[in-house]
Amino acid sequence: xxxxxxxxxxxxxxxxxxxxxxxxxxxxxxxxxLAAVLLALVAPLFIDESVTNVVEAPGEKWxxxxxxxxxxxxxxxxSILLMIWWGSRTSLLIGFLAAVLSIVIxxxxxxxxGHFRGxxxxxxxxxxxWFLVLPSLVTxxxxxxxxxxxxxxxxxxxxxxxxxxxxxxxxxxxxxxxxRPYIERSKALGAGHWHITTRHVLPNVAPLLLAxxxxxxxxxxxxxxxxxxxxxTSNKTSWGTMLRASYxxxxxxxxxxxxxxxxxxxxxVVVMAFTLVxxxxxxxxxxxxxxxx
Amino acid sequence: xxETQTTAEAVTTTRPTLLEARDLHVxxxxxxxxxxxxxxxxxxxxxxxxxxxxxxxxxxxxxxARTLLGLERPxxxxxxxxxxxxxxxxxxxxxxxRQVQLVLQDPxxxxxxxxxxxxxxxxxPRIHGLPDEQDLVSKALSHAGLRPPxxxxxxxPHELSGGQRQRVVIAGALxxxxxxxxxxEPVASxxxxxxGEILALLLRLRDELGLSALVVTxxxxxxxxxxxxxxxxxxxxxxxxxPVEQVLTAPRHPYTQALMSVLPESPERVVLTGxxxxxxxxxxxxxxHARCQVLASGKAAEAGVHTRCRTExxxxxxxxxxxxxxxxxxxxxxP
Numbered sequence: 061x062x063x064x065x066x067x068x069x070x071x072x073x074x075x076x077x078x079x080x081x082x083x084x085x086x087x088x089x090x091x092x093x094l095a096a097v098l099l100a101l102v103a104p105l106f107i108d109e110s111v112t113n114v115v116e117a118p119g120e121k122w123x124x125x126x127x128x129x130x131x132x133x134x135x136x137x138x139s140i141l142l143m144i145w146w147g148s149r150t151s152l153l154i155g156f157l158a159a160v161l162s163i164v165i166x167x168x169x170x171x172x173x174g175h176f177r178g179x180x181x182x183x184x185x186x187x188x189x190w191f192l193v194l195p196s197l198v199t200x201x202x203x204x205x206x207x208x209x210x211x212x213x214x215x216x217x218x219x220x221x222x223x224x225x226x227x228x229x230x231x232x233x234x235x236x237x238x239x240r241p242y243i244e245r246s247k248a249l250g251a252g253h254w255h256i257t258t259r260h261v262l263p264n265v266a267p268l269l270l271a272x273x274x275x276x277x278x279x280x281x282x283x284x285x286x287x288x289x290x291x292x293t294s295n296k297t298s299w300g301t302m303l304r305a306s307y308x309x310x311x312x313x314x315x316x317x318x319x320x321x322x323x324x325x326x327x328x329v330v331v332m333a334f335t336l337v338x339x340x341x342x343x344x345x346x347x348x349x350x351x352x353x
Numbered sequence: 354x355x356e357t358q359t360t361a362e363a364v365t366t367t368r369p370t371l372l373e374a375r376d377l378h379v380x381x382x383x384x385x386x387x388x389x390x391x392x393x394x395x396x397x398x399x400x401x402x403x404x405x406x407x408x409x410x411x412x413x414x415x416x417x418a419r420t421l422l423g424l425e426r427p428x429x430x431x432x433x434x435x436x437x438x439x440x441x442x443x444x445x446x447x448x449x450x451r452q453v454q455l456v457l458q459d460p461x462x463x464x465x466x467x468x469x470x471x472x473x474x475x476x477x478p479r480i481h482g483l484p485d486e487q488d489l490v491s492k493a494l495s496h497a498g499l500r501p502p503x504x505x506x507x508x509x510p511h512e513l514s515g516g517q518r519q520r521v522v523i524a525g526a527l528x529x530x531x532x533x534x535x536x537x538e539p540v541a542s543x544x545x546x547x548x549g550e551i552l553a554l555l556l557r558l559r560d561e562l563g564l565s566a567l568v569v570t571x572x573x574x575x576x577x578x579x580x581x582x583x584x585x586x587x588x589x590x591x592x593x594x595x596p597v598e599q600v601l602t603a604p605r606h607p608y609t610q611a612l613m614s615v616l617p618e619s620p621e622r623v624v625l626t627g628x629x630x631x632x633x634x635x636x637x638x639x640x641x642h643a644r645c646q647v648l649a650s651g652k653a654a655e656a657g658v659h660t661r662c663r664t665e666x667x668x669x670x671x672x673x674x675x676x677x678x679x680x681x682x683x684x685x686x687x688p
Binding site for chain 1: 446458462469
């Protein structure tokens, strides 16, 4: 029966793409995203970690934009362009992994709470509420400080503080799906918890999840930059650490506007792209929004 | 509605009982109040028999159907299938699901809009890990009157008509090759023209596959058309039951008479007074006495049963195929 399933999937995908294409902003965001991800992936083919090395810096310090350094240089004479390129790997990696981790936690908690109801729901939702009211930035700072600086800790700190809203969203959707008669029919057919959650609930929350993941990546990138700016870093060059360095070394006093502006713009553009794609996905995949549009 | 299809004797020839409710009680508690949705029901469905369960909204029909399916646990009493009481371990229930299947009222809601017809029908066989899935699905769709079946495999529910959707739901139940179909208002949400087709389908399935069915409905005309036996439910209990010709041509319980009187052919209309029944406050004596037109008209007093009507609880009707009514007045008028 795989051929039938394959044909159906291909049909659904082409339908989805036909819808998505109409959202121009979404398509633009997608193009920017793909370009950013591709550049981050191929970066090791052209440059390596040495672009962040202060000792072997190729240029003069605080050099303005020129042909050899299109975005100028920093306080040690390193090329801002190459650092942005190399830093995008850390920023995007942390953004993606933190978002995925946060979504996975939120999904499991949300579906479990919505499906099992009763005391399971009560306990899980109280835990969720507890995390929801914690000031997330402060918690992330404390967590990262306790666990020490590494890419993994920053990812954990972001994920652990950002999953509650996803859990709430997924739980609400799960409750809505579970009230449908086809769940009753499925139970009468003999379906267990696993069948109902994976065959009925998951496909129904998946579109919501996809849209919220893209938005979550954007906010994770911003959080990573914020944490880096506040001093919690993975000890690798990222856009956030560059902003932090520009502040530490007084780029503003030096008139080195490019040192502040370029990392900021990089964050802005990528986050914008994620948000645009997320919004477009939401509009395409959420039937209620689709009808209104 | 006056012609008699078959003689009562022919119908009451005892069929071996397949599915049975014995002294079944189901209670719900909400905000400290206990609602007795099913309050003592004996009901038997024989092999190849179609039983209609009739009653107004909120009388406990659906709860009884869900309990018979094992979706709801009885507070007391038991559901018996093929002579054995139903046990509520997940393994036993899963085996039971292959014998007794459900058809819901709203075919649009009972199909997952993201699943194709094939997936909807294959869901049961997949859950039970049955071999030759595609073959089962094709057969089930053909039995449900969707031919040729492979034309429907890739269709989505929203591309089908209401009647076709209900056929898909029925096919989904048939794919497990059950012995009993419990249909909760199977045609209530369908057009009148489609209604007949689905009813004809149920009758054909009985003839072809020997399927028994419990059809839950509020529509007496439907019960007349399809059922061998009818059971009338009021406030959690069966108040009258028997062969459909007997119960619907000569109703003995005042409640059944009131239900019959609203049919267009009926000479005079009985409009029930009093509050609609509330399962959290079941009246003492006969549970229908507060709305009973016979008691209100004084006929019960003439027959000398009015005090019993108000104070003495009636016994629970047994699960016999013969015509019977739980009414003191009916007892005095018919020997």
